[in-house]
Amino acid sequence: MFNLLGRFSRFVLSLLLLSFLLGPARASDWSDPEQQLAQKITAITGPGAVSLDLVNRSSLSQADIDGIRSTLRNQLSAAGLTLVNPDQAAATVQVSLSENLQSYVWVARIQQGTNQPAIEIVSVPRVEPGTPLREPAVLLIRKIQLWSQEDPILDVAVIDSSPPHVIVLDPNKIAMHALEDGQWQLEQAFQVPHSRPWPRDLRGRLVLRKDHLVDAYLPGIFCSSAPGAALNLSCRESDDPWPLASEQVTLNGFFSPTRNFFTGALAPGIGQERTVPPFYSAAPIPREKYVLWVLTGIDGQVREVDGVNVQTLSRPGWGSDMASTKTSCGSGSQVLVSSNSDGATPDTVRAYEFPDREPVPVSQPVELGGRITSLWTESSGSTAVVVSRNWETGKYEAFRLTIACGQ
Amino acid sequence: MRHFDLRLLAASSLVLVGLAHAARRPQYGGTLHVAIASTPSSLDPAALGQLDAVTCRNLSSLLFDTLVTMDDFGRIRPALALNWQAHPGNQRWQFRLRPGVAFDDGSLLTPGAVAASLRAGNPNWTIYALDDSIAIELNSPDPSLAAELTLPKNSIVKRLPGKVSGTGPFRVSDWQPAKKLVVAASEDYWGGRPFVNSVEITLGTSARDQMMLRELGKTDLIEIAPEQARRTAMEGRRVSESAALELVALVFTHQQPSPEDQKLLDALALSVDRAAIKNVLLQGGGDPAGGILPNWITGYEFLFSTEFNMVAAQQRRAEVPYAPAWTLSCDPADSLSRLIAERLALKAKDAGMTIRPISTGIGDLRLVRTSLVSVNPRVALTQVTAALGLPPPGLSGDNLEELYKSESALLESHRIIPLFHLPVNYGLSPAVKNWGEKRTGAWDLGEVWLGTEKP
Numbered sequence A: 001m002f003n004l005l006g007r008f009s010r011f012v013l014s015l016l017l018l019s020f021l022l023g024p025a026r027a028s029d030w031s032d033p034e035q036q037l038a039q040k041i042t043a044i045t046g047p048g049a050v051s052l053d054l055v056n057r058s059s060l061s062q063a064d065i066d067g068i069r070s071t072l073r074n075q076l077s078a079a080g081l082t083l084v085n086p087d088q089a090a091a092t093v094q095v096s097l098s099e100n101l102q103s104y105v106w107v108a109r110i111q112q113g114t115n116q117p118a119i120e121i122v123s124v125p126r127v128e129p130g131t132p133l134r135e136p137a138v139l140l141i142r143k144i145q146l147w148s149q150e151d152p153i154l155d156v157a158v159i160d161s162s163p164p165h166v167i168v169l170d171p172n173k174i175a176m177h178a179l180e181d182g183q184w185q186l187e188q189a190f191q192v193p194h195s196r197p198w199p200r201d202l203r204g205r206l207v208l209r210k211d212h213l214v215d216a217y218l219p220g221i222f223c224s225s226a227p228g229a230a231l232n233l234s235c236r237e238s239d240d241p242w243p244l245a246s247e248q249v250t251l252n253g254f255f256s257p258t259r260n261f262f263t264g265a266l267a268p269g270i271g272q273e274r275t276v277p278p279f280y281s282a283a284p285i286p287r288e289k290y291v292l293w294v295l296t297g298i299d300g301q302v303r304e305v306d307g308v309n310v311q312t313l314s315r316p317g318w319g320s321d322m323a324s325t326k327t328s329c330g331s332g333s334q335v336l337v338s339s340n341s342d343g344a345t346p347d348t349v350r351a352y353e354f355p356d357r358e359p360v361p362v363s364q365p366v367e368l369g370g371r372i373t374s375l376w377t378e379s380s381g382s383t384a385v386v387v388s389r390n391w392e393t394g395k396y397e398a399f400r401l402t403i404a405c406g407q
Numbered sequence B: 001m002r003h004f005d006l007r008l009l010a011a012s013s014l015v016l017v018g019l020a021h022a023a024r025r026p027q028y029g030g031t032l033h034v035a036i037a038s039t040p041s042s043l044d045p046a047a048l049g050q051l052d053a054v055t056c057r058n059l060s061s062l063l064f065d066t067l068v069t070m071d072d073f074g075r076i077r078p079a080l081a082l083n084w085q086a087h088p089g090n091q092r093w094q095f096r097l098r099p100g101v102a103f104d105d106g107s108l109l110t111p112g113a114v115a116a117s118l119r120a121g122n123p124n125w126t127i128y129a130l131d132d133s134i135a136i137e138l139n140s141p142d143p144s145l146a147a148e149l150t151l152p153k154n155s156i157v158k159r160l161p162g163k164v165s166g167t168g169p170f171r172v173s174d175w176q177p178a179k180k181l182v183v184a185a186s187e188d189y190w191g192g193r194p195f196v197n198s199v200e201i202t203l204g205t206s207a208r209d210q211m212m213l214r215e216l217g218k219t220d221l222i223e224i225a226p227e228q229a230r231r232t233a234m235e236g237r238r239v240s241e242s243a244a245l246e247l248v249a250l251v252f253t254h255q256q257p258s259p260e261d262q263k264l265l266d267a268l269a270l271s272v273d274r275a276a277i278k279n280v281l282l283q284g285g286g287d288p289a290g291g292i293l294p295n296w297i298t299g300y301e302f303l304f305s306t307e308f309n310m311v312a313a314q315q316r317r318a319e320v321p322y323a324p325a326w327t328l329s330c331d332p333a334d335s336l337s338r339l340i341a342e343r344l345a346l347k348a349k350d351a352g353m354t355i356r357p358i359s360t361g362i363g364d365l366r367l368v369r370t371s372l373v374s375v376n377p378r379v380a381l382t383q384v385t386a387a388l389g390l391p392p393p394g395l396s397g398d399n400l401e402e403l404y405k406s407e408s409a410l411l412e413s414h415r416i417i418p419l420f421h422l423p424v425n426y427g428l429s430p431a432v433k434n435w436g437e438k439r440t441g442a443w444d445l446g447e448v449w450l451g452t453e454k455p
Helices: A009-022 A031-045 A064-080 B006-015 B052-063 B112-123 B206-214 B226-234 B259-270 B274-280 B310-319 B333-351 B378-387 B400-412
Strands: A048-056 A081-083 A092-100 A103-112 A119-124 A137-147 A153-158 A165-169 A174-182 A183-191 A205-207 A214-218 A221-225 A234-235 A253-254 A262-270 A272-275 A281-288 A289-296 A302-305 A310-313 A318-326 A334-339 A347-352 A370-377 A383-390 A396-405 B030-036 B068-070 B076-078 B081-086 B092-096 B126-130 B131-135 B158-160 B162-164 B171-174 B180-185 B198-202 B221-224 B238-241 B246-252 B326-329 B355-358 B365-371 B415-424 B424-429
Touching: A031 A048, A031 A081, A031 A092, A031 A103, A031 A119, A031 A302, A064 A081, A064 A262, A064 A318, A064 B076, A081 A396, A092 A318, A119 B400, A137 A347, A137 A383, A153 A205, A153 A396, A165 A205, A165 A214, A174 B092, A234 B180, A262 A281, A262 B068, A262 B092, A281 A334, A289 B333, A318 A383, A334 A370, A334 A383, A334 A396, A347 B052, A396 B424, B030 B206, B052 B171, B052 B180, B076 B081, B112 B126, B112 B158, B171 B198, B180 B274, B206 B400, B221 B226, B226 B238, B246 B259, B246 B333, B246 B378, B259 B333, B259 B415, B274 B333, B274 B415, B310 B333, B326 B333, B333 B355, B333 B365, B365 B378, B378 B400, B400 B415
Parallel strands: A048 A081, A048 A092, A281 A318, B030 B198, B030 B221, B326 B355, B326 B365
Antiparallel strands: A092 A103, A103 A119, A137 A396, A153 A165, A165 A174, A174 A183, A205 A214, A214 A221, A221 A234, A253 A262, A262 A272, A281 A289, A289 A302, A302 A310, A318 A334, A334 A347, A370 A383, A383 A396, B068 B076, B081 B092, B092 B131, B126 B131, B158 B162, B171 B180, B180 B198, B221 B424, B238 B424, B246 B365, B246 B415
């Protein structure tokens, strides 16, 4: 069932995910509130000549505003009102499209003669905005939204199966969802037991396996599914090291059970190096005879470790998270690096190559909707999953990042 | 009316101040130094309520938790309660407690302890301690009870003789009433150990001394008055700014304004030149307010007038043959309030009224400043009216139309004239990371970490 090379190609899966997940980001359906507001206005004015003015005080797009104005006019006309200029109107109606934290707030102020104006209010839950993509430079980072939820997302794994599945790791549980009839259905969910409180800035990683479905790594906890396709998980307290890249490149790092970083102890090590300074993330760059590892240290330094030498780079623009990808573009190996933004702009991810030891940017930064909380290479090694917390909605959003060859 | 865009609001509260968490992961360790003006004499949230609402909440949140919290989008989140349920009618609520949480004296959080804590601040509630949960029964339906439980006064406190104990992210390591508070990270905090090792708060520090300490690199976090915020930012200093959530208003202290009083108060409201006060006294900060609650919380505040119309003010004044001289009181220690009061008196004179600012006692009018600590409009309106001694809004549901009518009725009662909504500002050292400014100006010092940047 969960054959990674199943009959659904990644392309089809991506399209499915894209078509499902981008659905809510399309222009919204305002028919219910339009109808409600038109009815409320009509109930006050009755049939007759009215003027209608619409003012936008919200973040709605011009297309939405134009659509709302047009539909509202049609609804009022259909209800027997004649829309005229203010000087010919028995009642003037000013509709304000406003908003608060959770809702769009549409307010009709209806003035009839010298009476106190009547106020009618309709509120509409806010919809989530879409996220724009940027144009590429040399290589293009494509992002496809995989999942979105209010609780933090630590990692997401996509299972290329029929039907497609996603596994979502959050601080409380590991949940598997299946795409059925265009809707994600929760199939299984397992609580993650932990006797100690989770550390802040909690991190976790999912790794799909060949002989069983998935392993999940959390600080001080390891969960593994039983052999077979189902998500039968068993979890235990463990200080086993976490895989630092994909299955193709084997290096594991010990993760602090009470902090948010790798301690620096490695298994089996990079050449002769068994320990390195504590770090947040690591990315391998395969060379002909060795693997160059790039590590983001907790001291803000970026280190390149080849098994013999440790070289320190100063990259103040780099954040703490990196993920390596194997692609058919450029040198065939890129490292996706999060930005160390000043907080004035949403975090970004940019692809770099390492022709020698000096990183060279090979893509434009791709913008996430807020701050990045996680970036891991997917089990295939060719893509990465990034999680960010959307500034506008406060929700956590997981995206698959794929590198496409540019012009 | 200024065009309002929540995305801009999010930007102002989370982004433009340059304080949001960047993609550099947090580091552990260090002491965060804070200087504030307040001088609390007790750490009990019930006593902290005597301070301004923002300071009360911020100090309380270091040591105590509430059953639930509210995020920046007004959504209720689990805290000491893992989940909750309102029975049909919203008159009985049940909250299941998070297991394994301990007070800082080592005793476990139990339903009995939670019930005892909540009973102390809410004598009208009937609270039952059940196996792993508590149930709250109310005299009348309250759809916003969960939002109300996020208020600091509903912090879960274990009160012992001469001592209060909490379950918060920090524990008291040095407490000198009204002078100094030092708290240390709680290693076993259920929400994760804070990144900093400790927070040292110097209390009773004047605004000038706070600024000096910041200049000398002796403190990481200070308060900045709204009228100072823009200038401070323009000087290249790091300033965080919340959404506009502090209400500045005139409150008429007579319980029942007579018809003549109402006409004079109408005239007074029309004589207030909010734009000029904003530009001159507030140095461009804050938003003119027509409503008690700001537009970003309700979405309808723009319906309430902020019009400055001296001709209309004079006409309204002329409808009353004899206008008594009113006194206007304000906090004498608050220079901004004093300046605004003087400005209001000047304009009232142009309208034909005599308003005399006084520095002691309670006047016929009071210039008040009160902060909203909830972004839930129902809770916020109830809290503000209680703080200002106004009649409770009498809400039974939580729909926006009812809220609008209730707020309209309060304004039409002529007991209050809203003037401005101001943001809460803090000055931060460059070393402060992951500040994550909240719209409500709330601190989340458990999430803050210290970088190596020099002041």
